Amino acid sequence: GAVVSQHPSRVICKSGTSVKIECRSLDFQATTMFWYRQFPKQSLMLMATSNEGSKATYEQGVEKDKFLINHASLTLSTLTVTSAHPEDSSFYICSARDYLGINSPLHFGNGTRLTVT
């Protein structure tokens, strides 16, 4: 089945530094990937839609300069949290579909637990 690999699984960084999270589709090509954020015991909130070869589409309230998304190839999207602050601490999850179409499921990475100290 379709596999999405996300790395790293955990990261601890100091306030003010930047952190890059990678999301790879291992056995399929993903023209679109989705980045979600999840707080403890809460649901997933869509942050942005990452489009291969073009700019990401950010959801309302998400700072595009804070959360930089790059989708340079059909199998890799990256999310960079710039100048991280403690309030950015969260669980970040990427996902992708292995084929186009609204009636298709999302395949998720295992998430990245970010802790900003």
Next chain:
Amino acid sequence: SQQGEEDPQALSIQEGENATMNCSYKTSINNLQWYRQNSGRGLVHLILIRSNEREKHSGRLRVTLDTSKKSSSLLITASRAADTASYFCATDEGGGNKLTFGTGTQLKVEL
């Protein structure tokens, strides 16, 4: 985007019992999907039901969809301790290619 609501928020049952969780959404949809999330992990797709379908089965899972009430239910029969997880419904009601997730139900199945 608005999230759907799920109830109950938390459910604790004994192994072997059935678990039912419900999901409501706000606008028209093309399909509704259910996902499972083990603690600290990504989500796993369980089942998708299209807007023109009323019921769907997959193994011990049974999903219903009532578009007139904008609601869906997920039934897990003969539950096992390994079913302990959070369960989320998701719809395309945000439009386009993206999914909007419900608030989730935390299921605990005790031995």
